[in-house]
Amino acid sequence: MVSSAQESATMPLSPPRNMKDYEATRRDFRWERPEHFNFAADVIDRHAAERPEALALLWSDEAGQARRFTWEDLRRRSLHAARFLTEQGLRRGDRVFIMMPRVPEWWFLVLGCIRVGIVFMPGTPMLTPKDIRYRLEVAEAQAVIADVSCLERFDGLVGTAGKVRTWVSVGEGAPSPWGRYVSGVAEANAGAAFEPTRADAPLLIYFTSGTTGMPKMVLHTQASYGQGHVITGRYWLDLTPEDRxxxxxxxxxxxxAWGKLFGPWSQGACNVVYDFRGRFEPAKLLKVLETQKVTTFCAPPTAWRALVLQDLKAFDLSSLRHTVSAGEPLNPEVIDTWKDATGLHIHEGYGQTETVMIVGMFPSMAPRVGSMGKPSPGFTVSVIDDQGQEVADGQEGDIAVRVAPERPVGLFQGYLGDDAANAACRRGDWYVTGDRAVRDADGYFWFVGRADDVIKTSGYRVGPFEVESALLEHDAVAESAVIGVPDEKIGQRVKAFVVLAPGHTASPVLAQALQEHVKRTTAPYKYPREIEFVTELPKTVSGKIRRAELRTTRT
Incomplete structure (x- = not known):
């Protein structure tokens, strides 16, 4: 089924710079498959040679401090970091866990790891000691690099966690055995001091923030991310060397990695970083967009929902030319509010920790509010059934990427040490993402939900996002999460957890009003038969709602 909102389309709001014709770009695109590739040596150093004094990293924080780095600065500081790492006894293939806030040293050290072939494993500073121990032990990490502001997260871990032999802090005041990294610059004439890196060599390991089970280790190679994110940066973010x-x-x-490392720097764009440590304050971010003259901007749906509640007309956002969202589907009313205030459409995109951008609303396409877009150049993406066959347009199925006879560059190598997970995500010639969608007759994809989140009630299949989106259109709702609850009569009944907007009070009357609102907004069978008002929703470290936790603890 395609709703009236899905049927509507508007012309692109600003001329794209990199993809003039979607169909022609897809037809002519070919992956480069070199034998050797190293993002630091082949991309960063190339920009440094061609545009040494051009701005590459523009950093600021909540206190108003600012630091600026050119491409030549990046080259020399990452060479210094690479030498520091090797002096600690780390070698090609070693695994290093890195936990740091948004400070420039994170980028220098990551590029240093890439130069040497050290496999880096990023971790958010929100991880608990239990989370960290699991990662260090299952990945058999040889080293930890952490900002001094994160050291309390390692209480009880130093000397007891797996095979870690090297502990490095960034900043002053770390106790023994933590060593200290101080950012510096290599000599101006420092050349390629390290051996060439194979394109299929390990680059990084991410731990998935899945809705069920312990996190899985996702391995990307030098090419899968370093080259694969050309799709993200060039075509979806639409970046050029003139952009911020x-x-x-x-x-x-x-x-x-998508938008603060490989995506922008693959295109020579300046990476603008805003370092905030506490609660997200949308007004402050809008001020950064204004003062730093940001031209392209990407935020997750949770941030977009907060941003559009601000007085957008109070900020000068005229430098912006392109805005995007990814992570989860964005509610149409948020897109409409932003467009009304700025004239810019929010282009949605779809990918995973396991991939680069594989489906996107690219700037050259007529956007359709609520759609994920169409498959990226270099990828064959379809909707398939349980037998691995493509379903007809308009039918729901599993989102899948064709991996045979040729595997696309931007796909992960596999789940490390998890044969069951690797087998589960393959269905014939397809990699199955675990998400479900519908493709319409024009080739646009429409997200339904996670395969394990889809609700079957009275013979109907209901995607949580459809109900959540309807609820968010009500003024009283700030956030919502929807799950299926076992029901003897109808299989599952739809249950909603609702966080109220300021100025509203939970009551049976309001619950009934929300139910009636959903019935009016979407198909009546999708309305939540049960509503529970909560103060917050459980989320993964990447901000996604943990519906699995709601199913197990609140039903």
């Missing part, structure tokens, strides 16, 4: 791009993400999320 800001992606809202902390350093522990895969989204950081």
């Amino acid at each position: 791009h800001l992606t809202l993400s902390d350093t522990g999320w895969a989204k950081c």
Whole structure:
């Protein structure tokens, strides 16, 4: 079924710079498959040679401090970091867990790891000691690099966690056995001091923030991310060397690699970083967009929902030319509010920790509010059934990427040490993402939900997002999460957890009003038969709602 909102389309709001014709770009695109590839040596150093004094990293924090780094600065500081790491006894293939806030040293050290072939494993500063121990032990990490502000997270771990032999802090005041890294610059004439890196060599390991079970280790190679995110940066973010791009993400999320590392720097764009440590304050971020003259901007849906509640007309956002969202589907009313205030459409995109951007609303396409877009250049993406066959347009199925006879560059190598997970995500010639969607007759994809989140009630299949989106259109609702609850009569009944907006009070009358609102907004069978008012929703470290936790603890 395609709703009236899905049927509507508007022309692109600003001319794209990199993809003039979607179909032609897909038809002509070919992956480069070199034998050797190293993002630091082949991309950063190339920009440093061509545009040494151009701005590459523009950092600021809540206190108003600012630091600026050119491409030549990045080259020399990452060479210094690489030498520091090797002096600690770390070698190609060693695994290093990195936990740092959004400070420039994170980028220097990550690029240093890439130069040497050290496999880095980013972790968000929100992880608990239990989370960290699990990661260090299951990954058999040889080293830890942490900002001094994160050291309390390692209480009880130093000397007891797995095979870690090297502990490095960034900043002053770390106790023994923590060593200290101080950012510096290599000599100006420092050349390629390290051996070439194979394109299929390990690059990084991410731990998935799945809705069930312990996190899985996702392995990316030098090419899968370093080259694969050309799709993200060039075509979806639409970046050029003249752009200043800001992606809202902390350093522990895969989204950081997408929009704060490989995506912008693959295109020579300036990476704008806003370092805040406390509660997200949307007005402050809008001020950063204004003062730093950001041209392209990416934020997750949770941030977009907060941003559009601000008085957007009070900020000068005229430098912005392109805005995007990814992580979870964005509610149409948020897109409409932002467009009304700025004239810009929020282009949605879809990918995973396991992939680069594989489906996107690219700037050259007529956007359709609520749609994920169409498959990225270099990828064959479809909707398949349980037998691995493509379903007809308009039918729901599993989102899948074709991996045979040729595997696309931007796909992960596999789940480390998890044969069951690797087998479960393959269905014939397809990699199955675990998400469900519908593709319409024009080739646009429409997200339904996680395969394990879809609710079957009275013979109907209901995607949680559909109900959550309807609830969010009501003025009283700030956030919502929807799950299926076992019901003897109808299989599952739809239950909603609702966080109220300021100025509203929970009551049976309001619950009934919300139910009637959903019935009016979407198909009546989708309305939540049960509503529970809560003060907050459980979320993963990357900000996604943990519906699995709601199913197990609140039903």
